[in-house]
Amino acid sequence: MKSELVTPSHLARKAVVYIRQSTPHQVVSNQESLRLQYALRKRARELGWREAAIDVIDTDLGLSGASTAHRNGFKELVGRVGLSEVGLILSIDVTRLARNCTDWYPLLDICGLRGCLIADRDGVYDPGTPNGRLLLGLKGSISELELHTIRSRLTAGLLAKAERGELAVMLPIGLMRDPSGVVVKDPDMAVQGRLGLVFQLFLQLRSVAKVMRALNERDLELPRRDRYGDLCWTRATLAAVAAVLKNPAYAGAFVYGRTRFQPPKREGALPQKATRPMEEWRIVVKDRYPAYIDWPIYEKIRAVIRDNRAEYMRIKTRGAPRDGELLLHGIAWCARCGHKMYVRYKGAASMYAITCVPRKASRRANTSGPAVSMRPLPMHS
Template sequence: MSKEREHPKITASHLSRLAVVYLRQSSAAQVEHHRESTRRQYELAHRAHELGWTQERILVVDADLGLSGSGAVARSGFAQLTADVALGRVGLVLGLEVSRLARNNADWHRLIELAGLTDTLIADADGIYHPALFNDRLLLGLKGAMSEAELHVLRARLDGGRRSKAARGALRRGLPVGFIWGEADGEILLHPDESVVHAIRTVFARFAEMGSARRVWKWFCDQGLRFPRRQGEQGDIRWSPPEYSAIYGVLRSPVYAGAYVYGRTRQETVLNETGVCRKRVKHLAREQWPVLIPDHHEGYIDWRSWEANQQRMEQNMPAGACAKRADKAGAAREGQALLQGLALCGHCGRRLRVRYNGRRSVPNYHCVGKLVMEGREAYCLSVGGLRLDDMVARTFLAALEPALLTATIAAAERLESDHEAVLRQGRLDVERAAFAVNRAERRYRAVDPDNRLVARSLEREWEESLAALEAARIEQTRRERERPRLLTPDERARLLTLGPDLATVWQAPTTTRRDQKELLRTLIEDITVTVDRDRKEARLDLRWKGGELSHLELALPRTRSAPVQTDEETVALVRRLAKHHSDDAIASILTLQGRKTARGHRFDAIRVNGLRRRQKIPGAPRTPRAATVDDAVSIRQAADVLGVAPTTLLRHLHDGLIEAEQITPNAPWRIHLNADLKARFFLEPPNGYVPMFTAMTSLGIPRQAMVQKIKAGGLDAVFVTAGRQKGIYIRVIDTHLDLFEQPGCATGAV
């Protein structure tokens, strides 16, 4: 036996269990390039054999190759090792060095604790340790602390170098599409592809006009344009249909404003609901960015324009998106409310919300300040929107009167500029497709014709590029054909002479509500609305861009002196029904009777509830009280008391065997639970009574005749409610007499 097999710490108990060889390297790059370290770790299995373990008792755990031991990621191999140690299946844990097992004290000391409790040895290149022994435990703890400190020092050194280089703007990281790295230290250049540059510039030009990232994306989709995407950090440019995330990313990135930025996000380690560590990326505010170098390189827009774009995008966020955006106007939308996002409450300063009423979707502006602050269901302000919208529109058009001619010419020039941008992008698409055709042709002609395996592939690539070129030319021809006619100098002069009417354009069918809202936002910052209910007036304070104020007063409509009222007969009927039935049931009864509201509408639960509140009619109790003698109760309540199914009781009612009443036609039946009725219901059939079917068979008469006899009082009938014998039972008087010998008398057997 060798010296290692005679090691004093290794006992027969250890040799009877597993020897686990644990392998780990921190990253996939180390696994790929540092092959010698991997080989040395696998060779530890030979050392375990030399220490006395047989081959079948040596287990190699290599599931954690390429994973960090810092504890930030889950390691299935280490979890398996810890579980086996805790269960007492392991006699020796063998690693190249302690840092391979764990780079954090939490995992390392947990393993030492379990190993000491289960008499498990830990070995590395320096020796064999028994965690149950004080000196070995102390040495293992020191090695673990040194391993964790080493990781901290290495990480701090690397992060410090990275931050130092980033502070100079020289750290090379992934660039967004539209930029490439130059040869000089930290040099960033615009992409050499003219079509890529034009696509990025078009995004910023469209946003300056439309003011919404989503509208820019929709414009790209409507025009059928493609957008460049980079395949990886250093990959080629790929043109694909535009995605909203790509357009939004271009507008949000400060790199397009010529700024060098480092540290826009931060990686955090948190515990999830199961107690497992997970990493998440947190986006930091601009004030928290470690490095921000404006004017670092040539951008697509200047820094001031980028900041204005960010402010506009934050304003476009819906008011309920998060608490800090609760006072934002939001993007202009298609609803009929012209002041959506601009109107403020004159009482509490909150931004007014919009709701639409009726079939015509009449806008109404309201503020929920009191509802939020005091918990009461009352609006801080609520006012109809038609008159407010009309007054603000007239004031806006009057303010634009001196600039009408200039605005008209600018609109015509913008239309021409929009289509010219689309045409230019189309021409660049044709040029790029033609280059792809020429390149494919050169590659095809350079190949050996006898090499058909390669020639066929290149020939197919050439044909596909020719088809793409033809499609690009057809699309460009269509765009040229749809190009709007440019204004001639004579037409421009004529426009200036005629003096166009902006009010006509404002009211034109082609001008959407969203366009009108966008026009308002170009000049109006916000509108403060104050309502005086006593004087029936609304005061509007318009704050224009630049700080100027305009004060408007608007008379509100008076309340009708003679409101339309529901007829007294219907109100009296609802008063009687409300004692026993819900609003839904009352609405059904009124509808079946053909009754209408005061305005000719069909009754529903909401209208019944409103009628009750106006007439101060209390509703039926939600929890019905227990039925007592002579109470008129519903079919279901009576069925519960009598112990039968509601359908059975309803059938007896229709047959006339029991009596019931209705408050009004089409109302639910109600039954009086008196002592006589309850006395006719039994759990078991009384003596002297036979089932109704037996009586029918004996007498040879139909069921309807029996029912009529019971209703006339000629037969004594009871109802059995339980067991297999439940049903109608008839009292037997004499089994030899015919029940119908004497009309109106029960003289025979049943």
């Protein structure tokens, strides 16, 4: 099928078939769509291009069209259009090229400037003409709205389930679903006993590091799940112990929205996942799971862990007492400024100085702060 928009100048350049599917699952399961996209080579031949002048770009299979980040195939296509190497871009639908107007309209601009046509299953368009740009602009806007509508519909259903506590999320070790979907404790009594011991030790020692050391000194391993979901036992680490103590599922609560995505710090990077403070959790439904501890004890554990953090200037907590010879370490407060005092050691801990947090911050910033004299440690009989 010929088109009056195709001219000899277009035929003198390449025709590029752009192929994309949004997820790896679609690539594997939706083979018919993949065949239809590869069959666009025949459409290019019908429009007048020789087989040798038809290229296929399929390096973006399994990547979403919501952004150009990590879509090297799309970037290659735009670059080739800018070099006047491409006379026609073929795609099964414009949604394959971009689902974001921020990416779509610059492509239309460069295609119009370099005289490159865009074709889909509905027809051939010239972005350099008002009518062609209008139609392609509408298609791109509808594509972006469609993505927003689909995402909103799916998110609304997900949140409705989460508010009832019925959303099937991954459960931590020690909890599992029976064949009917009801959450129960792991029938392995060794797993239940070890998790209970972790909570018991923390309430006694009040420190994640001390719990880890106590478990390792007794050669008591923690239950974990491997990459296949099978139970395994591994040596206790700070991260593993903290994950058990901080997980609200052990207090019988279903929680959704404990993390959020932060904007990437540099161009091309992926958004970073960050944890939310406990008071900012999006949905909390208590008494949904069989509990290892009750909710007041869980809140107490979280408060102790937060208070143990040494980032005083940011969260204004007491901090955990550190090793050293002096008393009131991390507990004394400065009479001058009202901030927490801390001890600084020097010379293999044979000398010490007591200072407050603002002096430490001023010294890090290379600003003038109050002079602190070092004193020898007292001798104990």
